[in-house]
Amino acid sequence: MKQKADHQKADEISETELLHHVRLSINTKFQNWVLFKNGTYIIFEQADEISNLERKALKLIKQFGPVYTERSEDFDVTDLKNTEGWIVSGHGYGIYTYVSPQEIKSKKPDTTIIGLYGRGKRDLDGRNPIIIHINRQNYPQRDHEK
Template identity: 70%
Template sequence: MKKKADSQNLNEKEENKLLNHVKLSINEKFQNWVLFKNGTYIIFENADIIPDLESEAIKLMKEFGPVYTGTHAADFDVTDLKKTEGWIVSGHGYGMYTYVSPDEIKCDITDILEIGLYGRYKRDLDGRNPVIIHINRKAE
């Protein structure tokens, strides 16, 4: 049986691993972004006029995160990453992306549809239960 501390350390390691992949997936010119528990993140281009990134990120995640079949929320695009392994899945929310690791895909052959559907699933989880694990704000 795992101890609570062991489980917490594992979660911290997984979150740090996710954070490192996301940092490498974001263009360096974007300094203001918020990362959610399941790998969805939102980039803020106009963060200097947003006093509370956390509240704004939660609001946007609740609005654009949940997936509803047959709507724009179900649309996605998949981008291969160059600086780290994995993919970014984008959807209908501007500046909202979801990181998908190769470890999460069970297929030996890269299947863009499977990657996109899995990324959309993760975004839906973040949209229905938004838990922020990191806020990156440009130092002023």
């Protein structure tokens, strides 16, 4: 097993692992999405109508990402079939957060624990949005991405 970087906590997953699991969690018919540092991602079904996915994603995560205690939001937790972990969805269409089993302390976590953890990650992405990947169908790669 690889050692994690000194700055990475034992319960965190690397950006490479995160991207891998998110790719496997998204239905392949959705080719346009943006992934944030803490695991929140936004799927764009009508991306042809959006000239700048990055700008649109930042607008949406700032609007729907932060969690406010005075607003009790419902969330759904979905077990993943193509990879390990869960997806937490909630307020804001097309916005999901990936939660890895290694991030959850319990051996058999219930949906409330997973959901609250996912909401916490989404809150982090909403308050300090850092995009780590943009996936766009037919999007020309830059030289350094090839």
